[in-house]
Amino acid sequence: MNQSNGRQKSPRRFTTLFFDVFGTVVDLRGTVTDAARAQLRDSGLDQERAQLLADEWFVLLNMSLTEVRTGKRPWSGHDELTRRSLMQALERIGGQGAGHVSPTVEKLTLAVRRARAWPDSRSAVADLSEAYRVVALSNASAATLTELSAASGIRWHCVLSSEFARSYKPDPRVYAFAVETLRLDASEVLMVAAHTWDLEAAARNGLATALVGRNGEDPVDAPGAFDFRARDLTDLADQLTVA
Incomplete structure (x- = not known):
């Protein structure tokens, strides 16, 4: 398992990162x-x-x-x-x-x-967007996600609401919907979240997982078999940088 101790190569080739939004990208x-x-x-x-x-x-x-x-x-x-x-x-x-x-x-x-973004979110997502497709996958409505993105200045390649699947995470249908909608294979997707329940559900659907530490959310050393653990999104971006 990768630890947040510097720049590393990803053990799998990801094309797409799914980001939880509430708690993970915005405070x-x-x-x-x-x-x-x-x-x-x-x-x-x-x-x-x-x-x-x-x-x-x-x-x-x-x-x-x-x-x-x-x-x-x-x-x-x-x-x-x-x-x-x-x-x-x-x-x-x-x-x-x-x-x-x-x-x-x-x-x-x-x-x-209009929840405020964590200080590192805008720059980290921008950096990651140069190497990966960055996709917001949230229980929030499409209208809320649109307003959040505009207010925070965070630019996504795609914004997906769980509502499109007529359910809410951690329903497996939400992750399957997102993968199928973007014509992806689950093995090429990394789910990024500050909540273990979200990542555990994503993993059961074949996605790789990255636990990000955020104040007030699950600690970065929380129990669980996650592919990445990062102090914040900047740390995750460093870990996903391919040398």
């Missing part, structure tokens, strides 16, 4: 927490509860995605689930009588669509 958790702090302050609520609000939202959103993926909930798009989960989280954390819940949800939803 969603930090962006939402900061936006929540500002909105709670403007609404006259305790801004110290911003982290609780963000954590509650993540839990509720992931529950909703799982319910849709497993058929326990009718199909709903990611943007709808995001807004609904934010509303529920605000009501739980901010209080039912907040009075400003609806406009606050709209502002937080906008923050999600």
